[in-house]
Amino acid sequence: MRKLVLLGAGYGNMRIMLRLLTKDLPDDIEITLVDRTPFHSLKTEFYGLAAGTVSDSEVRVALPIHDRLKVVGGEIIEIRPDEKCVYLDDGVQIKYDELVIGLGCEDNYHDVPGAAEYTYSIQTIGKSRIAHEKILGFGAGATIGIVGAGLSGIELASELRESRPDLNIKLFDRSPRILRDFPERLSNYVKGWFDDNNVDVVSNSNITKVEPNALYNHEETIPVDAVVWTAGIRPVAAVKNIDTEKDNSGRVVLNMYHQLPAYNDVYIVGDCASLPYAPSAQVAEEQAEQIVKILRAVWSGEALPDKMPEIKLKGFLGSLGKKQGFAYLADRTVTGRIARLLKSGVLWMYKWHNG
Numbered sequence: 001m002r003k004l005v006l007l008g009a010g011y012g013n014m015r016i017m018l019r020l021l022t023k024d025l026p027d028d029i030e031i032t033l034v035d036r037t038p039f040h041s042l043k044t045e046f047y048g049l050a051a052g053t054v055s056d057s058e059v060r061v062a063l064p065i066h067d068r069l070k071v072v073g074g075e076i077i078e079i080r081p082d083e084k085c086v087y088l089d090d091g092v093q094i095k096y097d098e099l100v101i102g103l104g105c106e107d108n109y110h111d112v113p114g115a116a117e118y119t120y121s122i123q124t125i126g127k128s129r130i131a132h133e134k135i136l137g138f139g140a141g142a143t144i145g146i147v148g149a150g151l152s153g154i155e156l157a158s159e160l161r162e163s164r165p166d167l168n169i170k171l172f173d174r175s176p177r178i179l180r181d182f183p184e185r186l187s188n189y190v191k192g193w194f195d196d197n198n199v200d201v202v203s204n205s206n207i208t209k210v211e212p213n214a215l216y217n218h219e220e221t222i223p224v225d226a227v228v229w230t231a232g233i234r235p236v237a238a239v240k241n242i243d244t245e246k247d248n249s250g251r252v253v254l255n256m257y258h259q260l261p262a263y264n265d266v267y268i269v270g271d272c273a274s275l276p277y278a279p280s281a282q283v284a285e286e287q288a289e290q291i292v293k294i295l296r297a298v299w300s301g302e303a304l305p306d307k308m309p310e311i312k313l314k315g316f317l318g319s320l321g322k323k324q325g326f327a328y329l330a331d332r333t334v335t336g337r338i339a340r341l342l343k344s345g346v347l348w349m350y351k352w353h354n355g
Contacts, residue, residue: 001030004295005086005096007076009035009063010043012269012284012291013102014354019292021066026299032070032094034086037125039063040354043104044281045347046122047152050131050228051159053322059125061354076103076238081263098265098298100291105233105271105279114210115147119229122152134226140166145215145224147207148231149173151318154190156228161197162321169198170224172205172217174231182328189335193320207231233279235272247274256308257294258287267291277313286311317343 004020006013013033020031040061048054063071074088079101086094107123109115120131135144144160146153149171157171171194177187178194178201194201202217209216215224234240234250244260245253251274252260258273260266269291270284277283290308297304315329317339325340327333334342 002026002028002097002299003095004029004031004098004100005094006031006033006100006102007035007079007086008102008104008270009033009037009040010102010104010270010284011281012288013100014040014061015285015288016100016269016292017064017069018354019289020295021064021069025068029299030068030070031066032072032096033063034072034074034076034088034094036073036075038071038073041125042347042350043123046125046128047156047159049125049128050120050122050135050156051163052132052136053159053163056125056129061351064355079238079242081242081244081260081266084265096265098267098295100267100269101239101272102269102284103236103239103272106236107229108232108234109229110232112207112210115207115229118210118212119147119227121229122156123233131228135160135164135167138167138225141168142225143168143170143223145170145172145222145227147172147205147215147227147229149175149178149201150230151316153230154178155319156230157199158193158197158320158324159322161199168200170200170202170222172202172207172215172231174205176203183333186326186328186333186335189326189333190318190320193324197321233271239268239272249274251275257304258291259294267294275311277311280313280316282313282316283311286313317346319343 042059045059049059074090077089078087084096107121121127122131144167146157157169161169178190179187205217207215207217215222240250247253252268252272253274254268255261258267269287271279317327319325319340324336325343326335327339327342
């Protein structure tokens, strides 16, 4: 049997399984999925788990069941393309014929002293639980700092405000305005929501140090009871350690077929891939669609296309608590209740399509 190994049960590999595990799967193909958890986690919803507004069950999706899918639990510590082998922390070695790496990312602390030691994360379901437990234990009047005002930081701050109206929330943004790369109307709407709901947005911030109960913004010391870090991501260690070309962010440079240039049997999907787009679930899924077509062509002995189609993104959706939201779709800004309903609908459809 020819072995396709998928590392990580993220959005990209879930889409690959959805497309491959059909009646059209070649008879000689066996798929192995490796992940630390026996389910797919909805990473885009971890902010709700950390804020305490959703339960674990709402951010989990069951993995597919198929007679030619094997699920292996474990922590991946090394990937050796020259050996066509993946090494797990329990000593297990998994050989492959084709490999798709979709291991996602970890927080990028940008060498800020104390950030790794004294902040909480929402990068994994386990870390989001820990963040929730910490925040849950605070009494009224505690101050929570959120470093990073991208989509994750915005959604966490707004959801936490609805969950814990008794807390002081400070959202630190490096930019002069929220979502500065998008229309000012969108920025003004989000900033207006925060103003109306008493979330302190600290613009033009530069966090230089973190201590157990303090943040240093430029020269100012700000007392805090806890800090959640949402200020950037970087590839996980197992990907960083692969000897291949990477961009300035540490993401892996690929050829047009989403393969390692020196190892055409290794594909990268999702946050670890060097692409001209910000990492997102949508990008990973679009990549996955193309990887499936390439795999089918390789398995059938067909020539690969001379040119791959451009990945076209539909935009993005964000929430401001349970009732309001914002969206940028087809170069148009949508705000308010409609945007929130759109996001809820997309999430429902995703869960339905993935069983």
